[in-house]
Amino acid sequence: MSIDLDLHEGVATITINRPEKRNALDAEHYEGLSKAWTEVRDNPEIRVAIITGAGDKAFCAGADLKSWIGRKQPLSDMWLTQKDQLLNRGLEVWKPVIAAINGVCVGGGTTLMLASDLRAAVPEARFGLAEVKRGIIAANGGTQRIMRQLPYAVAMEMLLLGDMMDAETALRWGFINRVVPREGLMEAAQDMAARVAANAPLATQAAKELAIRSMDMSLAEGLRMEQFTNRILSHSADAATAREAFAAKRKPEFRGE
Structure with missing residues (x-):
């Protein structure tokens, strides 16, 4: 049981490694995931991250409800808004994140996926926000990002009925980028x-x-922010590298400077 992070050629692969619990997250795993996202944010060697789950059953079943519901927490924790921050809770990670969805993706698994940028899923993947059936809501962005990523009625169906969405339907609505065979999932993400x-x-x-x-x-x-950003980037070493490589008809080697 762990949150594993492997770095290879600028790509950080984060694996939720708790397959016996469908990769559900208890306090220990949430803390480990928070540390992994902080590493992605702060490590200059990391350019992009892949998030996936261990095994072939689930990407992430969300919070381990047995360890969370009814758990006593100090009211003061409500104002510790930066404690153990997560990608889907508000941690600002501007490096692109790719979700490799290897199975069931529900609750906090779906809200985690909602905070990713590119998504590949196996045909058996299922998506759902069934928190209302448990007396709670889809937090960590569940009620917020889904309205921006799906049509209103489709998003409300997930939030209010708690029904599951299959991979082909998710693809049709643009919820994911592609459906690939299980044996090709990580290859597609990589x-x-x-x-x-x-x-x-x-x-x-x-x-x-x-x-x-x-x-x-x-x-x-x-539009104004674009102008300022492009002006700054045009003077970067990477922009100069791109110009030189284009003139020499070779592939640029960027350094993030």
């Missing part, structure tokens, strides 16, 4: 990751941040 990692790191992070912040800005504000 291919996307390698292509992301080959791009200019600063530009990639800037593009992600601007796109996400655009949802809270007017078009005029967003």
